[in-house]
Each structure stands twice: as C-alpha cells, then as structure tokens.
Amino acid sequence: MNFKTQREKFRSKSISAKEAVQETIKRAKTDKLNIFINCFESEALSKAEHIDNNFAKFKDQPLSGVPIAHKDIFCTKDLITTCGSRMLKDFKPPYDSTVIDNCNNAGSIMIAKTNMDEFAMGSSNETSFFGPVSNPWSENLVPGGSSGGSAACVAADITCISTGTDTGGSIRQPAALCGITGMKPTYGLVSRWGMIAFCSSMDQAGPFSKDAFGCAALLDAMASYDLKDSTCSKRKKICYEKSLNDNLGNLKIGVIKNIEDLGIHKNILNSYETSKTVLQGLGHELKEIDFSELSSGICSYYVIAPAECSSNLSRFDGVKFGHRSAKQKDISELYMQTRSEGFGDEVKKRILIGTHVLSAGFYDAYYLKAQKVRRNIKNKFEEIFKDVDLIFMPTTLDQAFEKNRESSDPNRMYKEDLLTIPANLAGLPAISFPNGLKNNLPTGGQLVGNYFSESLLLNITNKIQEVTDWHKMTP
C-alpha cells in the first residue's frame, strides 16, 4: 500500500491507527531479511490508541495514523538505540531526537528501528553488528547502505515510509538499490539533534517512500527549525506536499557530458537515457554540463568523513554510556579495551584514517587539501546552477551487488559513491527515484538541486511518477 492510500484510510476512518499498526507488525514479524534491530509492539499499540482517541487532533497532520520505521541512528527516549553497533547494544537514550519528536507530533506511529551499517559507515549494510540486511529483490544481494534496513522496509512493503540519514549517499544509494524514492535534503533543513553523529558537516536526515508524494509528506514532518542544532536553517517552513501541485513550467536540466567515461554499468546508462526522454517529454530542456571535478569528491570525502568520525566517536570511552569492557586495570586500558570490543572493523579503520589525517605533520597534506577540494566542488555546483535549474545523473554506478564483495575490493565500494558524494560535500539537496528494471533489479536516477530546492525536486519527481510506473514495481 502506498503512503497516500494508507493515510487516506485512517483519515476516512476505514481503518483505525491501531488496526494499521497491527497489520504492519504482522508483516514485520514475517521479515526474513534482517530489516529490524528492535521492534516496539506494545509502545506502538498504545501510541496508536492515543491517536485514535484524539482523532480530531491528528486527522490533518501530515503523517496521520501512518506506521513508520526509523533508522536506528535516531535517539528514542527509553527505547534502545544501537546505531548498528555493539558499543550501543543496550543504550536507552534519555530523550527523543528532534526527528522522532517531529514524526510523533505529525501523527505517525513508530513500530520498529531499522538495521544499518555500524555508525552509518558503509554502503552495503554489512558492517552492522546485528548482521547484514538482504535486498527484498534478491536475498543474495545487499540493499545498499548505510540506511539499508529503512530502504528494504519500504521496498518489502512493511511500512510505506521510513527515515534515513545520508552522509555520502546513505539514503539515495539504498533507495536506488531497493527501487524506492529517497531524498537527502539541504544540509541544515532537518535538525541533527539526537541523531548519532558520524560526520557532522555532512550528516543529514531524510525520507524514504515508494514515491515523491510520501517523501514530501514525511519531509513536511521532519523539517523544522531547531535551536538545539546550531547548523539548523531558520528558513520559513513550506508545505512540500502542497507544492507538488505547482506548475513547473519548462526547466533547464543539466546532464553529465561524456557520462559513459565514468565506468557506469550499461544497465544504469540505459535507464538514464530512458528517463532523459521522459524529462524531455514533460517539456524540460536538457543541457550537457561538464563535471569532471566529480571524481575528486571521493578523495576529499574519504579524508573529511573519517576525520570528523574520529573526533565524534572519541566520546565512546566506556565511562558515561554504552559498552564498557570487563577487562581493565587502569583508565588507559579501559578506553582501549572498550573501544576495541565495541567497534567493528570498518569503524576502527575509519577512526584510524581520521586520526592519521588529523595528526601533527599530516594536517596540511590531507585535511586542509580535502577542504580545498570541497570548496572546488561547491564552486563548480554554483557555476553549473547559473546555467541550469537541476542536474540529472544516475544515483549509482551499478545495481545491487552480492554480499561479501567488500572484502575483495574495498576501494571499489568507496568509488560506488562517486555520484552521491558531491551533493554531501556541497550540502545540496538530491533525490533518488526508481527509473527502470534491468535483469529484474531496480535502477535509480538522481536529481540534484540548488540549496533549499526540495519542493522543486519533489515536484518534478512526482511529475515523472505521474507518467511512469517504475515506482510501482515491487519485488
């Protein structure tokens, strides 16, 4: 069931919130893909009863009566929040993150927290302490990451909306690999308060749904100015759902020149060409843009993200919260043992890279240089947006891949983020939507917009979905 139908059923009283939750939990219990880390049945049922008893108050809220699953990176008061790590296996936050708070107030009911790469570090959901998630289209394949559980949850039709976070593509890449719609908003649109930090200058929360309509409604709930996040935008709130009806006129859309040189699989390129035709059919003009700087984004990202990660994750020391090792003679050993036992291999590797690039003597060679590349990427986008309204490119280089590929070639996995990372470095909004099925697996197309152009991105994706049925295809 898509989001619009689910919400309409509640609003028209053809189903109660409690019944919606019961049905959703029934589906969640049959999950064989390892989508969830923890389910919260009794809490969900009592929240649903509260919504049913206050129908008038919740009826017109953007997510009224709709069950939702949240990525296990958002703190939930008194409910375990693991971030996919042994370090936080039993952690019960004393507060709700702003995203959780906003979604609760918007009338949604959380039924579960979804599996994810440990501390959001990974592109395949295989680094989770709680085991890998399988792709709903084929169990041997990965769902993408780091928000793989959330994407699989919607693709497998368990919930019609879920939340994710995107630091280098962690919403858009799993959306593409699972055949759903997912959006990374402009940095600062959604509060990061209570969202466990990986790379603070790039982390951004966003919505998953089958279609742009569901993403618009969920973003309406998620986005708010928040005093508790000093990087949160003060812009006036707009209603994304309403703006889906705006007339777009004829837009100028940038497409990447010589895209075939980027090492993208032919299936992805085929879908890309088809969706370009759809955009033209909707009356938009395509203009080739040169984006040869794209590839330098990867180098910059793999310096900045680990640097910020090594700093953010220094808080996990076994003293104030989270895992504490039983083997400890002195304070130094307490830190060392706790972190060695609590973190998985990928997290340790990124902490080591981050520590190295920030250490004395290496700062200029790595961190400063990476920040300069970041400036170059931002400048390049500014230049491009003088000429075009949006940029269109594939989301990924390839479709969903088999599990255990990372161990053979980690750099190949890092390079997979080639097309998603630039938007994170520049802080721009981007949306991934399903744009075809090849070998019975979905492909994804990505639109990148200028700062705070979420309504434009959601609107054009909605217009594409009005004339195509890629988003209706199910595993």
Next chain:
Amino acid sequence: MDKIELKNLLFLAKIGIADKEHPKIIEKLTNTFDLIDEMNELDLDKVQPLNNPLELNNVSRKDSDNDRNAKKDFLENSPESDEDYFIVPKIIE
C-alpha cells in the same frame, strides 16, 4: 605505513588490534590512502578551504539553567556510577 606508525596511530586512537592482524590493517589503510592520494594531482594553491557547506554563523544562546535536572538520567546510563559520580578505574598510583 609501517608497523611503528600503525602502533602510534592505535595508541592515539585508543584502539587495540592484535599484532597478527597488523599486516592486514596496514594493507587496508595503504589502499585507502592510495585512493585519497589522487587528490595530489590537483592544483589547489589558490583555493580557500571550506569547513561547512552553508558557511553559517555560530548560534549562541543565553547560558542559563533550565528546569530539567537530567543528572539522574545520564548517571543511570553509565556502566558504573555512585550517586553524583561516574566511576572509572583508579588513575593516581
């Protein structure tokens, strides 16, 4: 990267990895730095570094207390605490 550099890095990051795993981790780190080093081919002399995409001004608020006494909540989350304190192994010999 050699074994001595790795040991220093592990010490700084407060992470322990068994000695027999060191060659494997050195290989992994070297691979990643090969990827990062592609940055050296760019001419960046005249480019200013960028810290944060929106280049926002810092937000400040009045430093005042509020009615939420969260001390109990936070101490309860600690692996080991005693009334008002977090407990750690003895630091001074």
